[in-house]
Amino acid sequence: xxxxxxxxxxxxxxxxxxxxxxxxxxxxxxxxxxxxxxxxxxxxxxxxxxxxxxxxxxxxxxxxxxxxxxxxxxxxxxxxxxxxxxxxxxxxxxxxxxxxxxxxxxxxxxxxxxxxxxxxxxxxxxxxxxxxxxxxxxxxxxxxxxxxxxxxxxxxxxxxxxxxxxxxxxxxxxxxxxxxxxxxxxxxxxxxxxxxxxxxxxxxxxxxxxxxxxxxxxxxxxxxxxxxxxxxxxxxxxxxxxxxxxxxxxxxxxxxxxxxxxxxxxxxxxxxxxxxxxxxxxxxxxxxxxxxxxxxxxxxxxxxxxxxxxxxxxxxxxxxxxxxxxxxxxxxxxxxxxxxxxxxxxxxxxxxxxxxxxxxxxxxxxxxxxxxxxxxxxxxxxxxxxx
Numbered sequence: 316x317x318x319x320x321x322x323x324x325x326x327x328x329x330x331x332x333x334x335x336x337x338x339x340x341x342x343x344x345x346x347x348x349x350x351x352x353x354x355x356x357x358x359x360x361x362x363x364x365x366x367x368x369x370x371x372x373x374x375x376x377x378x379x380x381x382x383x384x385x386x387x388x389x390x391x392x393x394x395x396x397x398x399x400x401x402x403x404x405x406x407x408x409x410x411x412x413x414x415x416x417x418x419x420x421x422x423x424x425x426x427x428x429x430x431x432x433x434x435x436x437x438x439x440x441x442x443x444x445x446x447x448x449x450x451x452x453x454x455x456x457x458x459x460x461x462x463x464x465x466x467x468x469x470x471x472x473x474x475x476x477x478x479x480x481x482x483x484x485x486x487x488x489x490x491x492x493x494x495x496x497x498x499x500x501x502x503x504x505x506x507x508x509x510x511x512x513x514x515x516x517x518x519x520x521x522x523x524x525x526x527x528x529x530x531x532x533x534x535x536x537x538x539x540x541x542x543x544x545x546x547x548x549x550x551x552x553x554x555x556x557x558x559x560x561x562x563x564x565x566x567x568x569x570x571x572x573x574x575x576x577x578x579x580x581x582x583x584x585x586x587x588x589x590x591x592x593x594x595x596x597x598x599x600x601x602x603x604x605x606x607x608x609x610x611x612x613x614x615x616x617x618x619x620x621x622x623x624x625x626x627x628x629x630x631x632x633x634x635x636x637x638x639x640x641x642x643x644x645x646x647x648x649x650x651x652x653x654x655x656x657x658x659x660x661x662x663x664x665x666x667x668x669x670x671x672x673x674x675x676x677x678x679x680x681x682x683x684x685x686x687x688x689x690x691x692x693x694x695x696x697x698x699x700x701x702x
Contacts, residue, residue, distance in 0.1 A: 323661060326633040326654040329670060333404070333660035337514055338507045340490035341403055345656055347486035348600035354608065355600030358631030361608035365640045366699040370686030378679045382690050384422075384625065384648050385471065385570050385591065391675050392690060393638050394422035396629050396650035397447035397473060400540055402430025404660040406522030412655060413439040415667035419675065424473050424650065425529075427460070428547065430540075432528025437467035445471040447574070449478055450559055451550040456533055461567055463529075470569040473594065476560070477575030479553045482602035557584055564589045572627065577612060579619035582626075592625035592647075599630055599652055610641060614695075617645030635677025642693045 323329050334342050348355030380391040395416050401408040409431040416423035417440050424445040425436050436444060446464045451457050464472065490504075508515060519525075525539045534546045564571055573585045574594035585593045595613045597606050609630035617626045628641045629650035638649050651674070658666040682688065685697040 323658075323666070323669075324673070326657060326670070329654070329657040329661040329666060332662070333657045336511070337404060337518075337660050338504075338511050340487070340504060340507060341400075342660075343486035343490050344400065344484075345398075345404065345653060345660075347484055348604065349482035349484050349602055350604035352600060353605050354597055354603075357608040358597070358600055358610070359633060360631075361610045362631060362633075362637045362640055365610070365644075367636075367640075367681065367685055368697055368699045369684055370697075373686035373688075375683035375686065375688055378682050378688050380675055380678045380682070380690050382648065387422075388420075389422065390420040391635075391638070391678055392642050392647070393632070393649045393651055393674065394445070395424060395655050396652040397424040397426035397429075397475075398652060398656050399426050399428040400430060401426065401656060401659065402522055403518065403525065403540065404656050405663050406518050407431055407435075408522070408656075408659050409436055410439055411659060411664035412667055413444060415655075415664050415671060416444075417442050418668055419671045421671070422471070427529055428527050428543070430522070430525060430528060432531070433460075433463050433467050433469070435528060441468075443468050443470055445469065445473055445572075447473040447475060449475050449550075450552055450555045450563070452552045453533070453550060456550075457563075458566065460529060465569070471572065472567055472569055473572045473574050474560070474563060475574045475598075476555070477577075477596070477598050477602050478551060479555065481548065481551060482598070482604075484601060557588055560585075560588045560590075572625075574629075576616065577606060577609070579616055582616045582620050582624075586620055586623045590624055592627055593620075594627045594629055594650065595646070596629045596650075610637075610644065613641060613646050614644045617647075635674035635679075636681050638674060639678050639681040639693065640698070642690070643695055643697050645695075 321328055381388055382392045395412055405411055409429045413423045413436050422445050424447050426447050427449055446469045448460060526537055527543045530543055534543050537543050570591040572592035572594060573590045575596050576582050576593045577597055582593055595609045595616055597609055609628050613628050625647045627648045628646040629652055632638060632649055632651050633654055641649050655667050658670040687693055
């Protein structure tokens with residue numbers, strides 16, 4: 316069956332459709348990782364090594380997947396992770412994602428390098444959303460964006476700390492997305508675009524402008540994502556230390572979540588500087604290759620910090636059962652990354668909504684067949700002990 320005629324039932328189905336619909340350089344930007352992509356693959360495959368313990372003859376006629384996080388009740392322990400250039404995969408893609416997350420009552424995290432701006436996303440509904448930010452060399456720009464976030468009602472900041480240098484992503488280089496300024500690179504991009512007329516119509520033309528909405532005032536002459544690349548590269552700050560996070564904590568009045576934690580030591584440091592939460596993350600395998608899959612370290616990190624901070628996990632989540640396993644291993648919440656963008660590229664807001672509904676149903680089924688009716692009761696007891 317052609318992937319374009321496929322009725323999608325899983326993340327992989329949406330991925331196959333997305334691969335056919337979007338230009339190759341964009342698909343590889345979304346789908347790829349750094350170097351040999353060892354961590355990228357491990358993030359996904361590690362979930363398959365975790366075995367559930369089926370339990371029968373329990374009254375599971377009523378199953379509740381809802382959880383409370385930072386004083387807000389969400390329908391399931393998952394939100395939409397920040398993804399750069401989301402609006403290149405669907406017309407004004409971040410707006411569609413925000414609407415889908417609102418419909419299912421889960422948080423949406425807007426990326427610094429989103430196509431749509433803070434102000435545009437805030438117009439989707441009166442429901443608050445989260446904002447992801449990097450420590451830029453221009454600290455004034457950081458302060459300005461924090462103020463803009465406050466102005467539109469953002470009360471939760473997700474601060475990414477694993478970008479001291481940019482990871483090398485070979486797929487991007489091969490496809491001309493990075494270092495593709497040669498004539499050959501430009502020709503490859505042009506030919507690839509020409510092969511995707513439906514994307515050109517719906518996103519290329521229908522989704523304009525293709526700028527990074529949050530950064531427009533800092534790169535005033537930019538008209539497309541490529542134009543922002545040099546500025547962003549210059550702004551990556553390799554001098555950032557925990558002292559800078561202390562400064563951030565002193566000026567940000569809302570919830571502060573530190574994203575990019577992979578060790579118990581760094582998790583404890585985040586607690587010391589006053590983080591309300593951490594995201595156990597390896598940047599989706601896009602920064603340092605050959606580091607641990609996040610699902611393999613979340614239990615030890617949770618044990619190290621206990622209830623002193625909220626532990627969120629991202630990386631490799633491709634199903635509701637993956638969310639269930641992460642929760643059982645100690646994560647208080649999870650963030651869904653690539654999966655929602657595959658769905659966006661495959662079918663827009665409706666596809667994101669359908670995928671999230673599938674994830675929620677998979678959590679419900681996993682709970683029922685392990686004898687659990689309340690999400691807060693999900694713990695290591697639903698997992699089969701490893702030999």
